[in-house]
Amino acid sequence: MKPKYSSPEIRAGGFRTTRWSVVLLSARGEASGSQAALAELCRIYWYPLYAFVRYRGQSPQDAQDLTQGFFLHLIEHGTLARVDPLRGKFRSFMIACLQNYLSHEAESAQRLKRGGKVEFVSLDLQHAENRYRLEPVESLTPEKIFSARWAMALLGAAMNRLGSEYVAQGKTAIFEALKAFLDPINRKTLPPYEQAAAQLDVSVGAVKTLIHRLRKQYAAFVREEISRTVSDDADVDAEIHELCEALIAAEGWIMP
């Protein structure tokens, strides 16, 4: 599987360990690294924000414009500098900012094209719209839906990173052959271990060990991704629980 967002910077791990609070602190000093780190965080979580705007009744085109505009607003209007990074989670911060932004924009009689020719984040907009059209979650609060989508985005980012790591270590074949085994429970059409062993030319016992490592690594990346969005390591578990709650409430209407 080709990782969508792999880049030399990401593989080097320079941004991976950057907490959003650190990003914001740096943003005050306009350090270039922090901008890039924020850009990466925003890229991962762009879709939940887009979907939230769509949920508010905006057309696909307007939603794309508003989401882009929101990111620019974050950078250009000094929003980041006013945030106390030691409090709260990146998720809560983003949804609150977006809500404020949308309210403000709704009041504006004439909406201008946001972003101009500046493309802050490169995204597959058509793909996002396709996903959104398949997610009619109406009985939930928009915030819950947002959190569920956020969780899926986060898991996607961790999966991409897992793939990137394996690719970087020259283990693409292993990842491709074994990624189906990542979920221990809901494997639907799980290939036999023998098949994977033959594919990788190793013993069945070795395949099991490799799967075990892959699972552990994936869980570790998920945790690390979450830790980047909270101010304190102690908050990671609480964030996991909140995301789970949102996913359960979403009852499967959130696209993987």
Added chain:
Amino acid sequence: MKEEFKDPQDRPGVEIGQREFCTCAACGTKFSVISDSGFCPVCVLHEALEGDQETSGKRDPELAERSLIEPPSVVRRFENYELMLDKDGRPIELGRGAMGVTYKAFDVDLRCPVTLKVISEKYVGDESARLRFLREARAAASFRHPNVASVFHLGRSGQDYFYAMEFVEGETLESLMKRLGLLEPKLALEIVTQVTAGLAAVHKQNLVHRDIKPSNIMVSLEGNVATAKIIDLGLAKAVAESQSETAVSIPGSFAGTPEFASPEQFAGVCVDIRSDLYSLGATLWDMLVGQPPFQGTSAELMHQHLHAALPTTQLDDVPQPVVALLEVLLEKDPAQRFQTPADLLKFMPTITEAIDLGRTITHQSLRKMSPVDLSAVTRRPAARPGPEKISVARLPVTGTDLFGREEDISFLDDAWANQHVNIVTVVAWAGVGKSTLVNHWLGRMATEDYRSAELVFGWSFYRQGTTGKSSSADEFVDAALTWFGDPDPRIGTEWEKGERLAKLVAHRRTLLVLDGLEPLQNPPGPQEGRVRDSSLQALLRELAAFNRGLCVLQRGCQSLILHITNAPLFCAVS
């Protein structure tokens, strides 16, 4: 599962589409399967929890591999409930008791987690176990209370009986105590208050839980707010059970957990709600001290609960009002405790207030708050709104002091000690205190002779004004037959049943007390005083002839004619 959806709000640009859903067998989350992964996002997130990370890190690689080798378990389904699986594909077991196994399950219709109790495989086909299981489910389902986990469905799937109850979030009090160590008195009292409220509901249904302890109390803490619920009514028992339900109790067997059981539970006699209050006292002790009041082997625990003074030196750091409360809850004599959970509930605010104000609470003030329930002590069946069903093994342990009756007590003692004495009648005018005398004597026997394996206490109630062919004595005989192990109490004439019961009783030194026989005697006339119930006639005749035990008859002053001529007969007239 393919589900079709249509956007309810009919948003522009949204089309009707088709997608595939999957319900996670481990956590019950419904999730969408678009990609080929089919991952449950919630389970993946759970694996990233700190505890899980540590566990997986320390996990035995062999075990980890084995879990991979095992094929995914087939999800067992009980009607609309699916057992949830852990990450190794095994059902998530919440508990395992004598009767059944409790699982975390998922209601696929209502889409919520439930607790499912399934009768153990070894009991499948065992009729008495089935009855016991049904009794348990019915007892738990007979009421709803926020502090008791509700049972809402009883079903059968193939050969398996199961019932579904509310899934309670949080952790057991036992686990909370392990996590937090000693609990603050205020938190402990809050938990006790809520459990007491639950027990009040149990009591209202004429039930006894019989196994109140930290592992049977679920607690969820949100900030400073605690919510406590009683779970597992597996040992709950109706105070007055129907005949068929009584049949599934095991006479003489101990039910409960020794560290938290009441003296009367150890005595092997029937208990009432005051027993649960004792267990709650032991639980409160555990919360504040870190261990229940008594430690040791089962035999040592039994002796201590029955006879030893409370180790109050352990309570040096506990506020005095709580110490006073503990002392009353843990009174050996049920009559000296709070008589009902409602009484205790009334008293709880006084305790917390006294702690806040630094006041002390005396036992006298506690006594004022908990007037001894005289009706519960004297147990005059005729004066009570009679239980509808007969109950055997029901011994009122009164513990009340009796004055000036030493001679009568001594007489009964001698009769019990004398192997040749088979029947004693206690004859006196109404109101003299026949029942009180015998109750007191039985109470003493219960505490002093509980070790005797051959000692089975019996107490019968009969329905007043019984009409029709079946008398309450028939019910008593049927229940007693079952109690003593008769293969089928329904077989035979009344007379034959009486004979069979007498023979069963004769196998052991048995004390059988028949109180309030008057309604079962013939009215004045030629047959005056004769027991008109044929099964009782047979029972008494056989007892007099063969029994190695003692039958105590209590009745008014009219003479009682037994169909016996050569049996020793003792009368104690007070």
